[in-house]
Amino acid sequence: KETDAALARVWQITPGPADQPNLVWAGTEPSALWRSEDRGVSFTLNQGLWDHPHRKEWQPGGGGQALHTILPHPEDSRQMHVAMSTGGVYRTSDDGASWNPANKGIQGSFLPADEFPEYGQCVHKVARHPDRPDQLFxxxxxxxxxxxxxGDSWISIAQGLPGDFGFNMVAHPHAAETVYVIPLVADMQRFPPEARIRVYRSTDAGHSWEESSTGLPSHPFYATVMRDGMCADDSPTTGIYFGTRSGSVFASADEGESWSEIAAHLPDVLCVRAGTVSPQPGSGPGSRPAAQGS
Incomplete structure (x- = not known):
């Protein structure tokens, strides 16, 4: 089906499961979900989401009206969650034929007509642990x-954080209740509270938070960490990484206990991903993943 819309940019690329190596998903601006079954050579538009009756009411966020998060269900290929700014979280249980909003309990303070709307929230990132597919952050x-x-209902877990604005949400790949965020000052300043860069970690699904700043800069810090600028690797002792719009990349080899700067003076770091690198013969007993920023 043809549309009169123009593709502005691709915001997210998500691979399919290991048993479907040719499957790739893409999220774009304007908000649309695309599926490729040939490793990205060609894509098909998901018509169910594109033709959704709510679309005319989805408004652009500061960076555009985009679908930026794609979460295929790890156990049921017919289920998926997506998130967009603005629009909120939507889910399908019929392989994308139909989509329903999943935002009950999420505030939309910038929507004065309805503080807790069915849809229209400006969600920045959603994450989950593969062993608990129904628990979302x-x-x-x-x-x-x-x-x-x-996504049937949501509760606030912001208590204990210095602010409830930010862009990223990262789930620990092994510990189901551990997540990481970097709070920022809203709305247009978008640097850490008190100009101190800190990572906050919860090990109990958001019931409490602890600050992690050992090794991070102690001087005033006025950079932003974007929604895909933070990630975790899948090593047994998980590494956590984040990059900033001031061109630095920081890494923790001990699950967020301490940090070090591993790159500096780069252009804007908008995305950080880490992949495990197998050690070469004679290089030692172990290896750490290589982080790549873009």
Whole structure:
């Protein structure tokens, strides 16, 4: 089906499961979900989301009206969650034929007509642990939330953080209740509270938070960490990484206990991904993943 829309940019690329190596998903601006079954050579538009009756009411966030998060269900290929700014979280249980909003309990303070709307929230990132597919964590434009029922309802888990604005939300790949965020000052300043860069970690699904700043700069810090600028690797002792719009990349080899700067003076770092590198013969007993920023 043809449309009169023009593709502005691709915001997210998500691979399919290991048993479907040719499957690739893409999220774009304007908000659309695309599927490739040939490793990205060609893509098909998901018509169910594109033709959604809510579309005319989805408004652009500061960076555009985009679908930036794609979460295929790890156990049921017919299920998926997506998130967009603005629009909120949507889910499908019929392989994308139909989509329903999943935002109950998420505040939309910038929508004065309805403080808790069915849809239209400006969600910045959603994450989950593969062993708990119904437990979701969300960082919104004003709000940090958890859902324990696949998005049927959400509760605030912002208490204990210095602010509820930010862009990233990263789930620990091995510890199901551990997540990481970097709070920022809203709305247009978008640097850390008190100009101190700190990572906050919860090991109990957001019931409490602890600050992690050992090794991070102690001088005033006025850079932003974007929604895909933070990630975790899958090593047994998980490494955590984040990059900043001032061109630095920081890494923790001990799950966020301490940090070091591993790159500096780069252009804007908008995305950081880490992949495990197998050690070469004679290089030692172990290896750390290589982080790549873009």
């Amino acid at each position: 969300a960082q919104n434009h004003g709000g940090v939330y958890r859902s324990d029922d696949g």
